[in-house]
Amino acid sequence: MSASAEQHEHEHPGPAIYLRIGLVLFILTAAEVAVYELAYHHAGSGLGALLHPIVIPILLLLSAVKFALVAMFYMHLKQDSKIFSGLFVIPIMIAAFIIAVLMTLFSYLYLLHPRPPA
Amino acid sequence: MSQDAHAMHPETSTGLDSRKMAIWTFIGSECLFFATLISTYVVYRGKSLTGPFPHAEWTSPTGQVFEPILEIKLVTVGTALLLFSSLFVVLALYGAQHNKRGMLLGWLGATIMCGVFFVSMQVYEFTHFVHKGLKLSTNLFGASFFTLTGFHGTHVTIGVIWLFTVFLLALRRKLPPEKALNLELAALYWHFVDVVWIVIFPVVYLMD
Numbered sequence: 001m002s003a004s005a006e007q008h009e010h011e012h013p014g015p016a017i018y019l020r021i022g023l024v025l026f027i028l029t030a031a032e033v034a035v036y037e038l039a040y041h042h043a044g045s046g047l048g049a050l051l052h053p054i055v056i057p058i059l060l061l062l063s064a065v066k067f068a069l070v071a072m073f074y075m076h077l078k079q080d081s082k083i084f085s086g087l088f089v090i091p092i093m094i095a096a097f098i099i100a101v102l103m104t105l106f107s108y109l110y111l112l113h114p115r116p117p118a
Numbered sequence: 119m120s121q122d123a124h125a126m127h128p129e130t131s132t133g134l135d136s137r138k139m140a141i142w143t144f145i146g147s148e149c150l151f152f153a154t155l156i157s158t159y160v161v162y163r164g165k166s167l168t169g170p171f172p173h174a175e176w177t178s179p180t181g182q183v184f185e186p187i188l189e190i191k192l193v194t195v196g197t198a199l200l201l202f203s204s205l206f207v208v209l210a211l212y213g214a215q216h217n218k219r220g221m222l223l224g225w226l227g228a229t230i231m232c233g234v235f236f237v238s239m240q241v242y243e244f245t246h247f248v249h250k251g252l253k254l255s256t257n258l259f260g261a262s263f264f265t266l267t268g269f270h271g272t273h274v275t276i277g278v279i280w281l282f283t284v285f286l287l288a289l290r291r292k293l294p295p296e297k298a299l300n301l302e303l304a305a306l307y308w309h310f311v312d313v314v315w316i317v318i319f320p321v322v323y324l325m326d
Contacts, residue, residue: 015209022205029201033194036324040173059320066201066316074208075309081134084142091146095153099160106161 012076021073025066032062141303145310148273152314155269156321159262163325166257170250173326187252188323189243196239197319200274203232204312207281207305214288214298222293226285226301229308233278240271263322270318273311280304 039055042048051058072078077085130136169176170184177183206229213221244264247253254264284301287293293300 012212012215015212018205018208018212022202025201025205026198029194029197032320032324033190036190036326040326056325059324063316063320067313070204070309070313070316074204074312075306081132083132083134084138087139087142087146088149091149095149098150098153099157102157102161110165 012079013073017073021069025069028062028066032059035059035062135299137299137303138306141306145306148310148314152270152317155266156317159266159322162258162262166259168257170252170256170259172259172263172322184251187247187250189246190323192239192243193319193323196236197315199232199235199239200312200315203229203236204309206232207308211298211301211305214293214301215295217295219288219291222288222301223285226281226288230278230281230285233274233281233308237271237275237278240267240274244268266318266322270311270314273314277304277308277311281308 035051035055035058038045038048039051043052071088075088077088130139132139169178170187172188173186175183175186206225210222210225210229213219213223213225247260252260252263254260281304284293284304287300
């Protein structure tokens, strides 16, 4: 391995770090389900009413944090070569762009042609 | 990856193992594949003219009442299993890289079990949905839901088969630390399947 590549390839973390990340992932998943339950099934209660209008951004944020933790620590992108990060992150950015463009396009189309009543 | 494992691969222009480069390139292309499926699901969300619906009750023109189709509790268990399996496979990889055979076999076996439970959960869920009146051709929700989660389930199944072949190698003592990359490649694919589910779970099941 060349020296430049080797300086990017560090030792992977040990079981202690993996277990801590696993615990955080479990807590974040529990938080997602709790947010869903409060926002949709207890929308009349104080916290439920507070969460209801912002439930989608919260769920997307929690999902993004979990995604980043798995990619950085379990897929070792934090320690491995930046080339691997590029091969993963650039397609994700293109994917996010595709999703955003399609959502905008279809929202516009549905605005022009609303669906008939069921 | 251990230094021994790196020493195994021939010299490349990047200094990186070509097999690892290949799996990352493949994962990058898979991101775009799942982006198309997720965007299809998102743009058709709430656009079905007939039920059954994912989160709301529906009464058909004949008066038959259909309950909301999604079962969050069951899928939450499946999601937790998939997350745990990602933890288990990195522990197995640690065992493979540090010549800890018990750790390798135990955690890899646990990963495979989690994968099998997840696929079983999905088979049960799909069968249950068909019995509740939702098929691929029922409505837009059925078409986009079965396509998205079905392709993900297929990926999980392929991952289970791949991990099982690595498990057999380890069982026959053919996975020494200098060959731990064989497990690392399968583990990278497995983590990718997990991160895709991390996106699918809130988008499909939790966003009402």
